[in-house]
Amino acid sequence: MTKAVIINGDGKTCSSIIGPTGPEHRRLANKVMEDALRQANLSFEEISCVIATGYGRINVPFADRQITELTCHAKGVASFFPxxxxxxxxxxxxxxxxxxxxxxxxxxxxxxxxxxxxxxxxxxxxxxxxxxxxxxxxxxxxxxxxxxxxxxxxxxxxxxxxxxxxxxxxxxxxxxxxxxxxxxxxxxxxxxxxxxxxxxxxxxxxxxxxxxxxxxxxxxxxxxxPDEPLLTGALGAAILGKELTLKALAEGKPIHEKERRLEEATFFQAESN
Amino acid sequence: MTAEEKKGIARAKEIYQDRALRAKELKAEGKQVMGYFCLYPVLEVLTAFDIAPFRILGDMKEPITKADACLPTVVCPFVRSAFDLGLKGRYDFFDGVVMCHSCDIGEKASHIWRIYLDPSYYHFLDTPHTVHKAAQEQFKGQLEDFIKTLESFTGKELSTDKLKEAVEIYNRQRALVRELYDLNKSDPPLVSGTEIIEIMVALMSIPVDEGNDLLKQVITEAKERSDGPQKKPYRLLVWGSVIDNTALIEMIESVGANVVMDDTCVGSRAYFPVVETTDDPLDGLAYRYLVELKCPRTFWEAEYGETKKDYIKDLDSRFGYVKDYIKEWDVNGVILQSVRYCDIHGYEVPGIGDYLNHNSLPNIYIEHDYSEGALAPLRTRVQAFLELIG
Missing domain, CATH: 3.30.420.40 (ATPase, nucleotide binding domain)
Structure with missing residues (x-):
C-alpha cells in the first residue's frame, strides 16, 4: 500500500490517502500525492516539505528527504500515544x-x-x-x-x-x-x-x-x-517534515535543498538518464 | 607489462576484480602459488620456501551452484562460496593448499576440498582454539610439522635466515597497512571503506614484496588525491565475519556514512598484529598467529579460568582494542555484522554488544546471506541506525 498524509502547521491532518502500490512505484507515488493534495484542496507548491518513507522511499522523486519507516513509525506512534x-x-x-x-x-x-x-x-x-x-x-x-x-x-x-x-x-x-x-x-x-x-x-x-x-x-x-493503524508511518513522516521545516526556518536555512517538481515520472527514469 | 600499467588504488581495484591476474603471471614464470584458507596458515613459512601464498576467498557475485551437491545449505555461505569456486576451477592454478581449523565448517570443508579437488599438496594446520601456554606449544609443534611437509614437497630445506627475512618483510607489510589505516583517522578519511576492501583483497592475491610496493603507491596517492571520500556525518567501524566483497561496505557508504575502520579478517584483523623477533622465529610466529590474531574462533579470557568472576573486566580484555579503535578513529557508530550461520561471530555478538552498550557506543547487529542481491533490506536497518545515532 502507498499512503500519503498531509499535516498543517498545527499538526492537524489535512488529508490522508491509502492506495495499492502495484508494480510502478513512482507513478503511484505521484497519484497518491495528487489525490492527497486534491483532498486537502492544496497545490503542490503550498507544501513546505515532503518526506518519503518505507520500502519505496527512493521512488518518490518529488521528496525533499528520505527517512526510514522505523524512525517515521516511532514518530507517528508517539504522536498518538505519548x-x-x-x-x-x-x-x-x-x-x-x-x-x-x-x-x-x-x-x-x-x-x-x-x-x-x-x-x-x-x-x-x-x-x-x-x-x-x-x-x-x-x-x-x-x-x-x-x-x-x-x-x-x-x-x-x-x-x-x-x-x-x-x-x-x-x-x-x-x-x-x-x-x-x-x-x-x-x-x-x-x-x-x-x-x-x-x-x-x-x-x-x-x-x-x-x-x-x-x-x-x-x-x-x-x-x-490507533484508529487508523495503516497511516502511522506516513503521519510520522509528515510530523518529521514539519519539524525539519521549523528547524530550517529557525536557522534561516532554505527548506528545500533541491528543486522539487510533481510530475508524472517514467518508470526507471533514473536508469534511462 | 603494458604501457598503461595501473598503479596504486587503480591497480588494487584491477587485482580485486580479477584476483588471479598476477598469480597466473607468476605461474607462467615458473613460480609456485599456494592457496590458503583463513588467517592461520603462517604466510612467512610459505614465503620462505619461495611459494606465493594466495588467500582462498569466495565470490558474492557468483551464485553457489556446485557446492550444494557436497555441502549442506545451512552452513556458512562464505565457505560454501569458496568451495564452489574451487569446484568450478577458479583455483585450478594452485600448486597446493594449506587449510586450517579456522572453525568447524572451515575444518570440515577443508577435508571435503581435499577429497573433491585432490590438490597435489595438501596440508591441514591443526590450530588450537585457546591461547594458554600448552596451546601455544602445541601450535608451534604443528608449524614444525607443516614445515616438514613443505620440505618434502619442495625438496628444499627451510633456512632459518629466509624465515627471519620473511618475518621482516611481512612485518613491513603490517606496518604499511597500519600507515594506510592511519590516513583514515582524518575527517573526511583519505581512503573509502570500499577501497580498503579492494586493497586488502589485492594484498591477499599477490606476493608480499609486490604488496608492499602497492601499499607504498596507495599511501602516496591517498595523501595527494583530491577525489577522496566526502565528509559525512557518520564515521563507522564495521566488526565481524569476513567481508571480501565491496557490496556491503558500498551499501553502508551509500546511505550517508564513511566506514573509517574495521575489525574484520580482510582488513585490520589480518594485518595489525606483528611478529616479535625471537631467537627461534617459530616462537614469535606461533605467538602472533595463535594469540595476537583476534578472531572469535579463538577463546580468550581475562585470566585463565576466571571468565565468570568479573564480566566487564573480561569483556575489556577481549574487546578493549575495539574501544581503542573507536577512540583513535573517532568512530560514532559500530556495525556488528555476520554472515548467516557463522557460529563463532554469532556467539560473540552478545559479548561485544554488551561491551559497546556498557561504554555507551551506538551499535547495531546485522546478518547477511553473502549475496549481493540480498543487501537491500539491510539498507533500511543501517539507515535507521544512522537516524537513531542522530
Missing part, C-alpha cells in the same frame, strides 16, 4: 519492533526475510480458508479451542491448515491458531528489545481484532491500537 515505549508494527511484508523514548526511536528489530510473521502470511492463507482478510478477526473470536500451527514457513503452515481442514477442525480454531502463530513469532523477535509498556500495535494487521487479542495474550500486556 506514553508508548514499545511499538509492534506488522505490515504486509515485514514486522518491526520499536523501542521509543521521549518520542524518539532508540532501538529496533526487524523481520523482513520471510512472510511468516507478517500480514502476507494471512493474505496467503485466506484463500485456503475460503475467507476474506477482513473476516479473519471476527471468525477467530468464535474459537473455543485454537489449534497449534507452526510459524517457521508460510508454505508449510498452508499445508498444516489443509490437514486441519481435511480433519474437520472448525474454521475459527484454525484462524485463532494462525493469529497465535504470527503473534508468537513477532513477540519472540520483539523481546530482544526488552518490551516495556505502553505497547502500541500498528500496521495493517492491527486492524484484525483476533491479532490484537493474540498479541495481548502472548505479551501478557495490554495493547493500544
Amino acid at each position: 506514553t508508548a515505549r514499545t511499538a509492534i508494527d506488522i505490515g504486509g511484508q515485514d514486522a518491526k519492533g520499536l523501542k521509543i523514548k521521549n518520542g524518539k526511536l532508540v532501538d529496533f528489530v526487524m523481520n523482513d526475510r520471510c512472510a511468516a510473521g507478517t500480514g502476507r502470511f494471512l493474505e496467503i492463507l485466506v484463500d485456503t480458508l475460503g475467507l476474506k482478510i477482513e473476516e479473519l478477526g471476527n471468525t477467530s473470536l468464535k474459537s473455543t479451542k485454537k489449534v497449534q500451527i507452526s510459524n517457521t514457513c508460510t508454505v508449510f503452515a498452508q499445508m498444516e491448515v489443509m490437514t486441519h481442514l481435511s480433519q474437520g477442525t472448525p474454521l475459527p480454531d484454525i484462524v485463532a491458531g494462525l493469529h497465535d502463530a504470527i503473534a508468537t513469532r513477532v513477540v519472540r523477535m520483539a523481546k530482544k528489545l526488552k518490551i516495556e509498556p505502553d505497547v502500541v500495535f500498528t500496521g495493517g494487521v492491527a486492524k484484525n481484532i483476533g491479532m490484537v487479542n493474540a498479541l495481548k495474550d502472548n505479551l501478557g500486556l495490554e495493547v493500544l491500537v
Whole structure:
C-alpha cells in the first residue's frame, strides 16, 4: 500500500490517502500525492516539505528527504500515544519492533526475510480458508479451542491448515491458531528489545481484532491500537517534515535543498538518464 | 607489462576484480602459488620456501551452484562460496593448499576440498582454539610439522635466515597497512571503506614484496588525491565475519556514512598484529598467529579460568582494542555484522554488544546471506541506525 498524509502547521491532518502500490512505484507515488493534495484542496507548491518513507522511499522523486519507516513509525506512534515505549508494527511484508523514548526511536528489530510473521502470511492463507482478510478477526473470536500451527514457513503452515481442514477442525480454531502463530513469532523477535509498556500495535494487521487479542495474550500486556493503524508511518513522516521545516526556518536555512517538481515520472527514469 | 600499467588504488581495484591476474603471471614464470584458507596458515613459512601464498576467498557475485551437491545449505555461505569456486576451477592454478581449523565448517570443508579437488599438496594446520601456554606449544609443534611437509614437497630445506627475512618483510607489510589505516583517522578519511576492501583483497592475491610496493603507491596517492571520500556525518567501524566483497561496505557508504575502520579478517584483523623477533622465529610466529590474531574462533579470557568472576573486566580484555579503535578513529557508530550461520561471530555478538552498550557506543547487529542481491533490506536497518545515532 502507498499512503500519503498531509499535516498543517498545527499538526492537524489535512488529508490522508491509502492506495495499492502495484508494480510502478513512482507513478503511484505521484497519484497518491495528487489525490492527497486534491483532498486537502492544496497545490503542490503550498507544501513546505515532503518526506518519503518505507520500502519505496527512493521512488518518490518529488521528496525533499528520505527517512526510514522505523524512525517515521516511532514518530507517528508517539504522536498518538505519548506514553508508548514499545511499538509492534506488522505490515504486509515485514514486522518491526520499536523501542521509543521521549518520542524518539532508540532501538529496533526487524523481520523482513520471510512472510511468516507478517500480514502476507494471512493474505496467503485466506484463500485456503475460503475467507476474506477482513473476516479473519471476527471468525477467530468464535474459537473455543485454537489449534497449534507452526510459524517457521508460510508454505508449510498452508499445508498444516489443509490437514486441519481435511480433519474437520472448525474454521475459527484454525484462524485463532494462525493469529497465535504470527503473534508468537513477532513477540519472540520483539523481546530482544526488552518490551516495556505502553505497547502500541500498528500496521495493517492491527486492524484484525483476533491479532490484537493474540498479541495481548502472548505479551501478557495490554495493547493500544490507533484508529487508523495503516497511516502511522506516513503521519510520522509528515510530523518529521514539519519539524525539519521549523528547524530550517529557525536557522534561516532554505527548506528545500533541491528543486522539487510533481510530475508524472517514467518508470526507471533514473536508469534511462 | 603494458604501457598503461595501473598503479596504486587503480591497480588494487584491477587485482580485486580479477584476483588471479598476477598469480597466473607468476605461474607462467615458473613460480609456485599456494592457496590458503583463513588467517592461520603462517604466510612467512610459505614465503620462505619461495611459494606465493594466495588467500582462498569466495565470490558474492557468483551464485553457489556446485557446492550444494557436497555441502549442506545451512552452513556458512562464505565457505560454501569458496568451495564452489574451487569446484568450478577458479583455483585450478594452485600448486597446493594449506587449510586450517579456522572453525568447524572451515575444518570440515577443508577435508571435503581435499577429497573433491585432490590438490597435489595438501596440508591441514591443526590450530588450537585457546591461547594458554600448552596451546601455544602445541601450535608451534604443528608449524614444525607443516614445515616438514613443505620440505618434502619442495625438496628444499627451510633456512632459518629466509624465515627471519620473511618475518621482516611481512612485518613491513603490517606496518604499511597500519600507515594506510592511519590516513583514515582524518575527517573526511583519505581512503573509502570500499577501497580498503579492494586493497586488502589485492594484498591477499599477490606476493608480499609486490604488496608492499602497492601499499607504498596507495599511501602516496591517498595523501595527494583530491577525489577522496566526502565528509559525512557518520564515521563507522564495521566488526565481524569476513567481508571480501565491496557490496556491503558500498551499501553502508551509500546511505550517508564513511566506514573509517574495521575489525574484520580482510582488513585490520589480518594485518595489525606483528611478529616479535625471537631467537627461534617459530616462537614469535606461533605467538602472533595463535594469540595476537583476534578472531572469535579463538577463546580468550581475562585470566585463565576466571571468565565468570568479573564480566566487564573480561569483556575489556577481549574487546578493549575495539574501544581503542573507536577512540583513535573517532568512530560514532559500530556495525556488528555476520554472515548467516557463522557460529563463532554469532556467539560473540552478545559479548561485544554488551561491551559497546556498557561504554555507551551506538551499535547495531546485522546478518547477511553473502549475496549481493540480498543487501537491500539491510539498507533500511543501517539507515535507521544512522537516524537513531542522530
